[in-house]
């Protein structure tokens with residue numbers, strides 16, 4: 429009798445646990461199943477710029493690119509991160525063909541200085557990965573822009589425009605220079621931001637996740653307009669959704685929902701090694717060449733349609749963002765390089781500093 433009761437209790441306890449465990453296993457497999465890019469593909473001779481390469485996806489990507497023979501230029505938010513990232517990448521990959529530089533996306537001046545120094549000191553650039561991002565409560569950049577829109581979108585918009593002349597020198601329509609914008613699937617529910625929102629003049633409540641999604645939608649629309657503008661000239665642009673990742677991106681989410689998200693990230697989300705596969709694919713595969721302007725996930729095209737936007741909106745957002753940057757007193761073109769002056773004295777010029785090999 430007692431034994432029977434015990435086994436009923438054991439069943440009542442074990443059965444739900446087994447169901448929950450099974451469900452977690454299935455969800456984890458669903459989230460983490462991804463296509464892997466060709467493990468033998470090499471990037472020898474390619475110079476690739478990665479923003480936000482000091483942690484998370486960007487750091488894993490920088491490691492992999494260096495291991496596969498690329499010269500990797502990593503933009504880091506602080507000078508301390510620049511130095512620690514240089515040490516990490518060199519010890520992890522054994523490659524001294526890694527350059528880490530300072531660039532804080534909260535300052536348009538810093539982005540400008542970074543691009544100026546890069547254009548003057550690098551012979552060529554074959555690819556740029558706009559990866560850095562922040563998911564944070566409402567705040568402002570030093571240019572009085574909304575923090576998330578400023579870092580995730582406007583800073584990368586300026587960087588891409590400033591480097592495009594340099595990129596176009598080496599890209600051809602048959603062998604284009606590649607630009608990858610790292611976005612997220614939830615951009616489908618983002619909306620097109622207006623000037624007030626870009627400047628952080630938000631009427632009503634501020635939705636942290638809503639603004640994050642809109643910043644990623646803006647980045648994807650930039651991909652589309654770049655493909656449209658430079659498609660025949662030698663820049664191919666792609667958006668990549670890496671899927672949910674176990675990184676520090678969720679560190680600023682507060683309350684029970686924040687804790688839940690951070691726990692999910694640890695248990696269920698992809699590793700950064702899984703997350704970088706589609707970025708590698710867009711940087712290295714020939715199959716993507718005809719697909720400039722598209723969004724990719726799991727090494728295939730992913731539909732990013734959003735009924736809110738049309739080609740007209742895409743162009744308007746581009747023009748609005750250029751106007752905004754100019755209104756902050758920042759030029760949208762780099763100064764011409766100084767005429768054949770000795771480069772030695774210039775090494776530490778400007779606001780950005782490089783920790784070089």
Ligand SMILES: NC(=O)c1ccc[n+]([C@@H]2O[C@H](COP(=O)([O-])OP(=O)(O)OC[C@H]3O[C@@H](n4cnc5c(N)ncnc54)[C@H](OP(=O)(O)O)[C@@H]3O)[C@@H](O)[C@H]2O)c1
Pocket residue numbers: 479480481482483484485486503504505506509531532533534558559560561562579610611612613669670671672673674675676677678697
């Ligand atoms: N995690 C996810 O589930 C997920 C899902 C979809 C898409 N993504 C996208 O994947 C990309 C990488 O994110 P992650 O998950 O790897 O997040 P992460 O670990 O937080 O990395 C973000 C990177 O951006 C850098 N960064 C932040 N603010 C910056 C600034 N003001 N100036 C320059 N760099 C700055 C960070 O520098 P520090 O190291 O100095 O902080 C870090 O290197 C992002 O574009 C993100 O939107 C992530």
